[in-house]
Structures are given as C-alpha cells and as structure tokens.
Amino acid sequence: MHPALGRMVAIIPIIAFTLACLACNVASATVAIPDPLLDESPTAAKGERVAVVAGGCFWGIQAVFEHVKGVVDVKAGYAGGSADTAHYEIVSSGRTGHAESVRIKYDPSQISYGQLLKVFFSVAHNPTELNRQGPDHGTQYRSAIFCSNEEQQRIAKAYIDQLNQVRAFGQPIVTVVSVGNPFYEAEAYHQDYAVHHPNEPYIVINDLPKVANLRKQFPGLYVSR
Secondary structure, X not given: OOHHHHHHHHHHHHHHHHHHHHHHHHHHHOOOOOOOOXXXXXXXXXXXXXXXXXXXXXXXXXXXHOOEOXXXXXXXXXXXXXXXXXXXXXXXXXXXXXXXXXXXXXXOOOOOHXXXXXXXXXXXXXXXXXXXXXXXXXXXXXXXEEEOOHHHHHHHHHHHHHHHHOOOOXXXXXXXXXXXXXXXXXXXXXXOHHHHOOOOHHHHHHHHHHHHHHHHHOOOOEOOO
C-alpha cells in the first residue's frame, strides 16, 4: 500500500471522533498570543534565511507556511535523525530520531523569525501535545524547533519561556529546541500534499482549518497562493 494511502486508511476509524473534537481544536488554535519579546533585528535588506520546525504531520505545517507573507519556499522533510533513515517508511516507525518537519525559507525584510514562531505556536499546531498531534501519535510527530544557529535557539527558548510564563495555552509547552540538525527533503509525493489533495478527509479535517485560522488571526500576514 502507498504510505500516504496507509495514513488515510489508519485515520478512517477516528474521523467521527476528530469531527466531534474539531470545534475545540480550532478554538484552541485561535487563542491570541503575544509577540516575542526577543526577536531578530529588523532589516530593510531583502534576503533569505531558513527556519525549520516540526509539529505533527508535515502536510498541514507546510500548507500553513505557504500562505505566510515573506515566506518564499516551504519544503516537507525530516530532521533530528541521520541521512540513511530519512525516508517516510522508516521515519514512520518512530525509532529514527526524525520528526516530520518543514524547512521555511523566508525574507527577513518582510517577516522575522519570531513572527514565524508566533504563527507556528498559534495556528500551525498545538505545542502542548507530547509526541502527537491530533490523530497522529509517535515521536515523529513531536513539536520541535530545529535552529540554524545560536541566535535562533535563543529566540525560540525565550519565546517558549515567555508563553509559559503567561500561561498562553493553559498547559506547559513541550516543544523541544535544538541546533545543528540537518534537514532532509521528503519524497516528492509529500510536497504540497494539501494543495494536490484538498478534498481528502485527513486534509479537510486536520489541515484546512489551520490555513483558515491563519487567514482569520493574521490577516496582515496571510497571502493567497
């Protein structure tokens, strides 16, 4: 069976449960959170920087950031493990150290790293769920930030501390922050999956609401693609 079809088959028995919980999930995803107190220095110069985050199935995370102003490219992939295990069938075992991740290339003259993290925490996933997101369970679905450098690491950790101090989510954030982990692009059929399969139940239930929440909560950042 095709791995993507396997994921669809696996979630069929829980579609009814997910629908029942959807209103609650959407409500929590639209809780307003403050801007990060620590962020990159503003720049007027156009350029390209990279952010890598993980928060459940990479289909939905990619779909969200493809609609964020200042983002120039988003790729689904794997981070946290080695090159030889960066393959969907192996990562799905949950024993590789990899998390399903996205690499975000962005223009710092249009959006900052901290603002990307604000989107990540507020609408892209639930940062209080440990080793799971919605119907997906396992360490490969953990909440994580894979920093490119120590500055990103400082910003990410400071923002998590800030959000925990104000109890932004009512529960502690479990997002793991690390630096120096390579990113490996996922297989071609995973790229832009929500764009190519907008009517699949998994996408309709779990991912399209995230994009809708982005548009509602961040109208100034939302762009149509």
